[in-house]
Amino acid sequence: MSIAFGKSLSVRETPIPGLIVVDLPVHGDARGWFKENWQREKMTAGAVGLPDFGPVQNNISFNDAVGTTRGIHAEPWDKYVSVATGRIFGAWVDLREGESFGTVFTTELDPSTAIFVPRGVGNSYQTLEPDTAYAYLVNDHWSPDVTYTFLNLADETAAIEWPIPLAEVEISAKDKNHPRLADVVPMPPRKILVTGANGQLGRALREEFGDHPWIEYATRADLDLTSPDLDAARRWRDYGTIINAAAYTKVDAAETPDGRVEAWAANVTAVAALARIATANGITLVHISSDYVFDGCKSEAYTTEDAVSPLGVYGQTKAAGDAIVSAVPRHHIFRTSWVIGDGANFVRTMAALADRGVNPRVVDDQVGRLTFTRDIAATIRAVLESGAPSGVHNVSGDGEPVTWFDIARDVFELTGHDPTRVTGVSTDVYFADAAGPVAPRPRNSVLALSDDDLVVTSDHRERLRSYLSVSGSPA
CATH class of the missing domain: 3.40.50.720 (NAD(P)-binding Rossmann-like Domain)
Known part of the structure; x- marks a missing residue:
């Protein structure tokens, strides 16, 4: 796996309001590598200026095979996603009420890159290497009683160009049956x-x-x-x-x-x-x-x-x-x-x-x-x-x-x-x-x-x- 070492901590805006890509400094040598995955004081200050979103839960998703695809899920909380091992292709679709509804952004994430996903933005991840694990911090505890919003991975309007065709990858039956964009009920604001x-x-x-x-x-x-x-x-x-x-x-x-x-x-x-x-x-x-x-x-x-x-x-x-x-x-x-x-x-x-x-x-x-x-x-x-x-x-x-x-x-x-x-x-x-x-x-x-x-x-x-x-x- 190739990791970009020596980056400066910085952020990149995306077409989706509030969705922010974060470049992380990764320090490596013959023993391996180290990074500060989330450092509140540095990341919420100055030119970086990520939201101080107050995470309360840390989850890890491990994927054995290349092509494992999950999503597109929009949750009623903010989310900070980063890769621990491997590499993923990420796709995000704005499913919030408003002018940016339906806007799409895609990029690859490796351990030197993270992304801040605001509440109501649908997120999906496809693994590009075996034994890929990514972690995500969220600022609310999971509950079956809250409102979620979903979009079909193959939606023609979003037209996401998946690196590995969906017909060739592992997808849950539930994710296959999510609605098309025209039938999505937008995520209301807080x-x-x-x-x-x-x-x-x-x-x-x-x-x-x-x-x-x-x-x-x-x-x-x-x-x-x-x-x-x-x-x-x-x-x-x-x-x-x-x-x-x-x-x-x-x-x-x-x-x-x-x-x-x-x-x-x-x-x-x-x-x-x-x-x-x-x-x-x-x-x-x-x-x-x-x-x-x-x-x-x-x-x-x-x-x-x-x-x-x-x-x-x-x-x-x-x-x-x-x-x-x-x-x-x-x-x-x-x-x-x-x-x-x-x-x-x-x-x-x-x-x-x-x-x-x-x-x-x-x-x-x-x-x-x-x-x-x-x-x-x-x-x-x-x-x-x-x-x-x-x-x-x-x-x-x-x-x-x-x-x-x-x-x-x-x-x-x-x-x-x-x-x-x-x-x-x-x-x-x-x-x-x-x-x-x-x-x-x-x-x-x-x-x-x-x-x-x-x-x-x-x-x-x-x-x-x-x-x-x-x-x-x-x-």
């Missing part, structure tokens, strides 16, 4: 779970992502994130992303004994459970943060690099959630302010008061910008689809910062009412006669917006205009 599906952001996420078999929208009735049995509530390896839109947001009630317990349970305990599950299963965790993680004392807009300094219980729980999620290998934290969507919110309240003839007092010493849930949802989708690295993203409306008093006057004017009916008062005066506990509010809630094209921004006052109908009800 699932997306959206929690808090009935909230303002949850409804916007449903509108943004749509209804598909691989997207699950869950309410608390469907999935209790504080349950001690959460780890067993789903087959979590089937999920690629969790978007946690569930949260406790009653900032004043959080200052009460019962509210404090509920806030910590929803915003910290539940988040910690999701973080544990995401870390164990290679899931990307999307977390929604808040301007309340800051004390509002900064004179400028808050950046993604600013240290948190929450004032009240709600802000403290959100900051704790941020810290937990930041430790998840694959995560995105979206920090928002003054959220407006389909549900009870400040804009709806002001529109209703205007219609009822009520002249409200509104605080005029808190500064920020509205953030519309449609923009948050669109940003989350853009960031996820881009494959952007983990991190914190500020998401808010653009434009000149204003006060709640300014927004209230805008709502009155846009719904055909006299804006002078709104009176501005300080936060201290507004809450002076409050019957219960009042949470401290950040006086500055302005978030700094970067030039990142992935963050969907628009002037928040223009978005307010489009949010309101002529009659004063949100569109």
Whole structure:
């Protein structure tokens, strides 16, 4: 057997997205040879940049005879295949849903070559030398309950040019009877779970992502994130992303004994459970943060690099959630302010008061910008689809910062009412006669917006205009 010695560790792209050929350094002398078959630190860094796919099982396939042919099988996990002895011809066909469905790639593999096969790409191997063995690492345990996809080795559309004709080789009866490409059911993507599906952001996420078999929208009735049995509530390896839109947001009630317990349970305990599950299963965790993680004392807009300094219980729980999620290998934290969507919110309240003839007092010493849930949802989708690295993203409306008093006057004017009916008062005066506990509010809630094209921004006052109908009800 001839082995290519002296290669540098490098990768080669293929026509199939995510299918990567790896050239391995093999060191040999009169005694034999040695290679590092999988070396996580080297292979997932720098110019090599293989996915850090977290293998959990190592399998070996040994084949006695030349021409032994297996496949074409697409499994619901990632796979790293390398040859230990001998030589194989490999054929891969993209069987995932999408534009690359049906794309074919073939090459030979020997001990100096490996290949990373992403989930849903069909793989097949034909031995070219006797006593050939190849090993493969996978990042999930085999289970009869998961979805597999298969393609016939002789499919005319794929038209794979096998070195040894299929009529002359050893093939299992099962592999001979796999469907042609026209009859293949594509492998769906890993699932997306959206929690808090009935909230303002949850409804916007449903509108943004749509209804598909691989997207699950869950309410608390469907999935209790504080349950001690959460780890067993789903087959979590089937999920690629969790978007946690569930949260406790009653900032004043959080200052009460019962509210404090509920806030910590929803915003910290539940988040910690999701973080544990995401870390164990290679899931990307999307977390929604808040301007309340800051004390509002900064004179400028808050950046993604600013240290948190929450004032009240709600802000403290959100900051704790941020810290937990930041430790998840694959995560995105979206920090928002003054959220407006389909549900009870400040804009709806002001529109209703205007219609009822009520002249409200509104605080005029808190500064920020509205953030519309449609923009948050669109940003989350853009960031996820881009494959952007983990991190914190500020998401808010653009434009000149204003006060709640300014927004209230805008709502009155846009719904055909006299804006002078709104009176501005300080936060201290507004809450002076409050019957219960009042949470401290950040006086500055302005978030700094970067030039990142992935963050969907628009002037928040223009978005307010489009949010309101002529009659004063949100569109």
